[in-house]
Amino acid sequence: MTLQKRSVPLDGMRALAIVATIFYHLMPHILPGGYLAVNIFFVLTGYFITASVIEEYGQKHKLAYKQYLSRRFQKIYLPLVWMLVTVTAYLTVFQRDLLLNLRPWILSSLGMYNNWWQIWVGGSYFEQFYVQSPFTHLWFLSVMSQFYIVWPLFALLLLALFKDKRIILFTAVGLSLFSAVLMAGLYEPGQDASRVYYGTDTRLFSFMVGSSFAVVWPIGELDQSLPKGKRRLLAAAGLLSYAVLGIMFRCLSDSQTLTYRGGMYLNSLIIGIAVAATAHPAMGPAKILRFKPIQWIGRRSFLLYLWYYPVISLYQAKVVDTSTMPGRHLLVQALFILLLAELGYQLFEKERWKVPFLQNWRLGDNLSAMKATWSRSATRHWPEKIASLISLSVLAAALTGILQASSGENVAVQELRDQIALSQKKMEVINQDESIRSRAINNIEGLEREAVLFAHDMDITFIGDSVLLSAADQLLSVFGQAVVEGAVSRQLYQTAGVIDSLKERGQLHETVVVILGSNGTFTQSQMEAFIKRIGPSRELFFLTTNVPRIWKDSVNAQLALAESNHSNVHILDWDGHSDGHDDWLLADKVHPNPTGAHQLAIFMAEQIYRESNEENGSN
Structure with missing residues (x-):
C-alpha cells in the first residue's frame, strides 16, 4: 500500500479540521471550541513526518533532508506568496486603511516566524473588535514550518545514536508532557491566552502526540489485518474519540482555564486515538471519511486554510453589518473561500x-x-x-x-484600548478604596433630577464584556455606587465563576445589569443557568446588543424569550435606542465613544428608574 493510499482516510480528518476552523470564525456561538481543530493538523503532521523519517532511515540509514525540505516548502510557499500578493493588491485598491504595518506581517509570514512576531508585538488571536490583519492566521503556518525544519533532524539524530525507534517514542512523550506543563504554567487565568496559543513551545505537544502514534501504530502496518477482538476495541475507541472531540468542539471555549491547563493536551491525545482508528482501512471512520465530498475538502484543506481568514476578515471589514440576512452573508463568504481554494488547487496542485x-x-x-x-x-x-x-x-x-504601507498604531483601535484601559484603571482604584467614590450628586445633562438621585444611590452590579468596559467611566458618573465587572471577549456562558466571586465579595447587588452578546450568542439552557445562578430575588436587566454580526438577532431573541419567561428579567433596548446614531459609536459600530457612553448611561438610568416606578405603582 502506498503512502498516498494510506493517507486517504486521514485527508477526511483534515476536512473535518478545516470545516471546524472556519465554523469557529464564522459562527463562534455554534462551535466555540472550533479553534481546537488546528490540533488535528498538528497531530497529523507529527504522525506523517515522524513516520516518513523512520521509514526512510530504515531503508537508507539517512534522510535526503534537502529534497525533503524542497518538497515541503514547494507545496507551501507558492500558494502562500500567491495569497499574500493577491490580498495585498486588494488592500491597495479597496481597503487601504488595512495596509498599516503590512511589511512586518509579510516578512514574518514568509520568514516563518509569524507566531513569535505576533507574540512579540502583543497580537491577540481572540480579540474580535480590534482591527485584525487578514494574515493573523499565518501563525499556524509558521509553527508547522518550524516543526518541519527542526524535528526531522532531531529524530534522525536520535535514530543514528540509539539505533532503536523506541527512543523517538520516549522522547516524544517526554517533550509532549514538558510542552503541556509549559502551557499550563505560562497561562494566566483571566488574561489573553495568545502567548500560549501561538507559541511553538506550548503547542509542541500536539506534534509529539502524533509522533508517538507513528511509533506505536506505524504506517507500514496499516494494511495488516487485525484480530476480531482488537478490531472491535479499535472501532469502539474510534467512535468514542470522535464523540468526545465533538463535545470538546462544542463546549471547550477559548477563555476557559481548563483549556490551557490540560484540556488542549487531552484534546490532542484523543485526536491521536482518532488518527489510529481512522488510519486503518478496515475501520468504520476510514470508510466514512472516504466519502468523495469529504475527500474533496480534505485535499484542499491547506488552500482553504490559506484563504478562509482573509476572506472573512476583509468581508466583515468591508460590509461591517452582517446581522441582516446572516444566511446570505455566510453563503457569500463560504463561496469566496471555496472558489479561491479551488483556483489555488488547479493552479498549484494540478497545474492546469x-x-x-x-x-x-x-x-x-x-x-x-x-x-x-x-x-x-x-x-x-x-x-x-x-x-x-x-x-x-x-x-x-x-x-x-x-x-x-505605513507603520504605527491604528487610531480607532488605540482609541478603544485607551478607553477600556482608563475604565479598568478607575475600577481597580475604586475596588481598592471605596471611599474615593464620588459622594456629590451633580446634575447630569439629559437626565431628570429624580432619576439622577435614584441612580446615584442605587446598589447595582454590572456584568459585561468590552462594551461595558468602554462605557464604565460614564456609568460610574451616573451610578455612583455601581460595581462594574467586565472583561474583553466575555460571553454569557463564561460567567459562572464571575457570579460566584461577586457573591463571595458581597458585590452582587439586588439589581444586576448584563451587557453581553457582542462576542456571540447563547442557548436558552445557558440563559436559564445564568438566571438561576443570579437568583430569582434579584432584578435582572439585559442590554440588547447592537453588534453588526450574524448572531445579533439570535442574542436579542434569547433576551426577549428570557423576559417573557421570568418576571424579574427586563430588557433595555439599546439596539433600538442607538439605531441611526452612528455618531455615538466607534469605528467598529459596536463600542460606544465618550458621547455614546454618556447616552448609554443615561438611557439605562432612565429605563431602570421607570421600571422601578412601575413596579412600585407610581409614575
Whole structure:
C-alpha cells in the first residue's frame, strides 16, 4: 500500500479540521471550541513526518533532508506568496486603511516566524473588535514550518545514536508532557491566552502526540489485518474519540482555564486515538471519511486554510453589518473561500494553467514566458495573454501597497484600548478604596433630577464584556455606587465563576445589569443557568446588543424569550435606542465613544428608574 493510499482516510480528518476552523470564525456561538481543530493538523503532521523519517532511515540509514525540505516548502510557499500578493493588491485598491504595518506581517509570514512576531508585538488571536490583519492566521503556518525544519533532524539524530525507534517514542512523550506543563504554567487565568496559543513551545505537544502514534501504530502496518477482538476495541475507541472531540468542539471555549491547563493536551491525545482508528482501512471512520465530498475538502484543506481568514476578515471589514440576512452573508463568504481554494488547487496542485509569476520563482523565466505568450498572434492564446496581464497587474498593485504601507498604531483601535484601559484603571482604584467614590450628586445633562438621585444611590452590579468596559467611566458618573465587572471577549456562558466571586465579595447587588452578546450568542439552557445562578430575588436587566454580526438577532431573541419567561428579567433596548446614531459609536459600530457612553448611561438610568416606578405603582 502506498503512502498516498494510506493517507486517504486521514485527508477526511483534515476536512473535518478545516470545516471546524472556519465554523469557529464564522459562527463562534455554534462551535466555540472550533479553534481546537488546528490540533488535528498538528497531530497529523507529527504522525506523517515522524513516520516518513523512520521509514526512510530504515531503508537508507539517512534522510535526503534537502529534497525533503524542497518538497515541503514547494507545496507551501507558492500558494502562500500567491495569497499574500493577491490580498495585498486588494488592500491597495479597496481597503487601504488595512495596509498599516503590512511589511512586518509579510516578512514574518514568509520568514516563518509569524507566531513569535505576533507574540512579540502583543497580537491577540481572540480579540474580535480590534482591527485584525487578514494574515493573523499565518501563525499556524509558521509553527508547522518550524516543526518541519527542526524535528526531522532531531529524530534522525536520535535514530543514528540509539539505533532503536523506541527512543523517538520516549522522547516524544517526554517533550509532549514538558510542552503541556509549559502551557499550563505560562497561562494566566483571566488574561489573553495568545502567548500560549501561538507559541511553538506550548503547542509542541500536539506534534509529539502524533509522533508517538507513528511509533506505536506505524504506517507500514496499516494494511495488516487485525484480530476480531482488537478490531472491535479499535472501532469502539474510534467512535468514542470522535464523540468526545465533538463535545470538546462544542463546549471547550477559548477563555476557559481548563483549556490551557490540560484540556488542549487531552484534546490532542484523543485526536491521536482518532488518527489510529481512522488510519486503518478496515475501520468504520476510514470508510466514512472516504466519502468523495469529504475527500474533496480534505485535499484542499491547506488552500482553504490559506484563504478562509482573509476572506472573512476583509468581508466583515468591508460590509461591517452582517446581522441582516446572516444566511446570505455566510453563503457569500463560504463561496469566496471555496472558489479561491479551488483556483489555488488547479493552479498549484494540478497545474492546469501556466500563469507567469505564480508557479515559477525565476524572474527571467517569467519574463520569457510572457514574451513568448505575446509573440503569438493566434486568437486561441488570448486567455493566456489576459492571465499574464492580470498576474502582472496584481503583482504591481501589491508591490505598490508594500512600498506605501505605513507603520504605527491604528487610531480607532488605540482609541478603544485607551478607553477600556482608563475604565479598568478607575475600577481597580475604586475596588481598592471605596471611599474615593464620588459622594456629590451633580446634575447630569439629559437626565431628570429624580432619576439622577435614584441612580446615584442605587446598589447595582454590572456584568459585561468590552462594551461595558468602554462605557464604565460614564456609568460610574451616573451610578455612583455601581460595581462594574467586565472583561474583553466575555460571553454569557463564561460567567459562572464571575457570579460566584461577586457573591463571595458581597458585590452582587439586588439589581444586576448584563451587557453581553457582542462576542456571540447563547442557548436558552445557558440563559436559564445564568438566571438561576443570579437568583430569582434579584432584578435582572439585559442590554440588547447592537453588534453588526450574524448572531445579533439570535442574542436579542434569547433576551426577549428570557423576559417573557421570568418576571424579574427586563430588557433595555439599546439596539433600538442607538439605531441611526452612528455618531455615538466607534469605528467598529459596536463600542460606544465618550458621547455614546454618556447616552448609554443615561438611557439605562432612565429605563431602570421607570421600571422601578412601575413596579412600585407610581409614575
